[in-house]
Amino acid sequence: xxxxxLIVTILVGGLLIYAAADFPAxxxxxxxxxxxxxxxxxEKTMEETSVPNIVTAVLADYRSFDTMFETTVIFSAGVAVxxxxxxxxxxxxxxxxxxxxxxxxxxxxxxxxxxPSDDFERIDTLWTPPDLIIKxxxxxLIPFIQIFGLYVIAHGHHSPGGGFQGGVILGASIxxxxxxxxxRTVVKRMSEKLDAVLCAVGxxxxxxxxxxCLLLGLNFMDYSALASxxxxxxxxxxxxxxxxxxxxxxxxxxxxxxxxxxxxxxRGRYEQGL
Amino acid sequence: xxxxxxxxxxxxxYWIYITLMMIGLYAMIAKNNLVKKIVGMNIFQTxxxxxxxxxxxxxxxxxxxxxxxxxxxxxxxxxxxDYVNPLPHVLMLTAIVVGVATLGVALALxxxxxxxxNTLEEDELLAQIREK
Numbered sequence: 001x002x003x004x005x006l007i008v009t010i011l012v013g014g015l016l017i018y019a020a021a022d023f024p025a026x027x028x029x030x031x032x033x034x035x036x037x038x039x040x041x042x043e044k045t046m047e048e049t050s051v052p053n054i055v056t057a058v059l060a061d062y063r064s065f066d067t068m069f070e071t072t073v074i075f076s077a078g079v080a081v082x083x084x085x086x087x088x089x090x091x092x093x094x095x096x097x098x099x100x101x102x103x104x105x106x107x108x109x110x111x112x113x114x115x116p117s118d119d120f121e122r123i124d125t126l127w128t129p130p131d132l133i134i135k136x137x138x139x140x141l142i143p144f145i146q147i148f149g150l151y152v153i154a155h156g157h158h159s160p161g162g163g164f165q166g167g168v169i170l171g172a173s174i175x176x177x178x179x180x181x182x183x184r185t186v187v188k189r190m191s192e193k194l195d196a197v198l199c200a201v202g203x204x205x206x207x208x209x210x211x212x213c214l215l216l217g218l219n220f221m222d223y224s225a226l227a228s229x230x231x232x233x234x235x236x237x238x239x240x241x242x243x244x245x246x247x248x249x250x251x252x253x254x255x256x257x258x259x260x261x262x263x264x265x266x267r268g269r270y271e272q273g274l
Numbered sequence: 275x276x277x278x279x280x281x282x283x284x285x286x287x288y289w290i291y292i293t294l295m296m297i298g299l300y301a302m303i304a305k306n307n308l309v310k311k312i313v314g315m316n317i318f319q320t321x322x323x324x325x326x327x328x329x330x331x332x333x334x335x336x337x338x339x340x341x342x343x344x345x346x347x348x349x350x351x352x353x354x355x356d357y358v359n360p361l362p363h364v365l366m367l368t369a370i371v372v373g374v375a376t377l378g379v380a381l382a383l384x385x386x387x388x389x390x391x392n393t394l395e396e397d398e399l400l401a402q403i404r405e406k
Contacts, residue, residue: 005304013296017289025284027333029355034332038361039354042338046352052340054360055367063364070368077375084382159339164371253371260378267385 049238051157059162060242060249064221067245068206071252075203078256082196085268099123122184124271130181138180145173153250157239163246167253174258183266186258192270195255195262202252209244287328294321308387308394312380319373323366330359338363 024031041058051057059067096113098120099106106123114120146169153166178186210221218225223241224234232240262270294317301314338360340352388394391402 002304005300008303009296009300012299013292016292016295020285020288020292021281023285023288026287026328027331029332029335031329033329033362034354034359038359041360042354042357043352046340054338054340054357055363058360058364059367067368070372073372074375077372077379080379081382084379084386160337162367164367168371168374256375260375260382264378264381264385267389 048235049242050235051239051242053157053159053161055160056156056162056242056246060245061221061223061238064210064245067249068210068221071203071206071249074256075199075252078196078199078259081260081263082268085263086270087268097123097125097127099127104129124182127182134180138176142173142177145176146170149173149250149254153246154243156246157243163249164253166246167250168257170250170254171257171261174254175261178258178261178265183262183270186262187270190258192259192262195259198251199255199259202248202250202255205248205251206245209241209248213241288325291321291325291328294318294324306396308384308396309381312377312384315380316373316377319369323369323373326362326366326369330362332358 024033028034041054041062045051045054045057049057049061051061095108095110097106097108098114099122101119101121149166149169151166152161152169153163156162156166174186174190177189209223209226212229213222213225214220216225216228223238225237226241227234227237230237230240298314298316298318298321301317302311305311305314332355335356335358338357340357384394387399391399393399393402
């Protein structure tokens with residue numbers, strides 16, 4: 001297998017290198033990729049959508065149909081991981097472990113459970129005390145990471161950014177919380193149900209904006225139809241439509257990242273995760 | 275000789291992506307461990323992302339965000355040669371996030387396989403399946 005693989009790899013690589021000789025030279029302004037459609041995008045984006053960031057405009061306006069299904073792919077990936085891994089057969093553990101938060105005393109209860117309170121937190125059998133430095137630094141950093149994520153989504157019209165990037169940053173901030181503390185801390189703040197619902201809501205915001213344009217009498221995803229709802233001129237309406245759609249993408253991406261992480265890290269049990 | 279050098283200078287970036295791509299392809303074909311195959315798939319993906327982004331490059335052009343979009347100096351004529359091609363950036367932007375999501379699905383499948391067969395090595399898996 002190794003030798004066959006090596007031969008196949010070298011053959012394919014050789015063919016590709018042979019074909020690469022016919023490719024346009026690197027950074028050639030007249031290459032085919034840069035001559036047909038992209039000049040239109042670069043020159044007309046500002047007057048047609050009033051968005052200076054061409055990438056955002058192409059992503060959420062000119063190619064919005066494509067992006068909608070990319071978001072759907074991400075959502076379905078989240079659902080697929082959930083269906084593959086989540087186990088609902090709840091085998092109650094013989095004993096539960098609790099830790100007194102202030103003193104750090106751990107205790108084991110053979111049957112039953114403690115009523116929920118702030119003094120005791122439930123811990124896993126594999127529990128190790130979180131490192132004080134990591135915990136404190138993450139606690140200080142996470143709000144700033146989240147504000148930066150929101151900025152990246154909201155300012156995606158004028159600077160590099162948008163729903164996908166901002167959503168990943170927001171998701172990463174929650175995953176940092178899960179790594180530095182534990183999965184229970186995350187689930188306490190953002191339950192599995194909320195996660196899944198928000199995931200679907202993000203996609204719904206995107207598709208709903210498109211459907212709203214359809215209801216208002218123009219094509220699917222033609223945001224200039226929103227002008228009568230948002231009380232702006234049709235060009236500004238396209239800019240605002242892009243923002244609405246990007247917010248939907250951001251929510252969907254953030255929740256899918258957290259959803260996939262918590263399922264993969266705890267093997268679908270949502271208990272003894274990282 | 276100078277001909278050859280000009281070909282190399284014009285095309286060496288493609289060779290780097292092809293090398294990366296082949297490293298990924300080799301890992302997918304020849305590695306025995308499923309997680310290593312997934313890593314190979316990711317290397318392959320990264321090569322394609324680099325390839326696409328490099329297609330968009332233009333000499334002497336800046337990032338595809340219009341300068342003086344609003345306010346003072348607005349409505350100046352925009353020339354396409356001043357900005358790099360935005361299309362590959364758009365395509366790869368979504369591909370990166372979708373790549374992470376599909377990586378999650380691949381890892382989930384690997385976890386299920388390990389739960390069932392207690393191994394991630396391909397030859398051991400095949401032996402166990404044939405026994406049944």
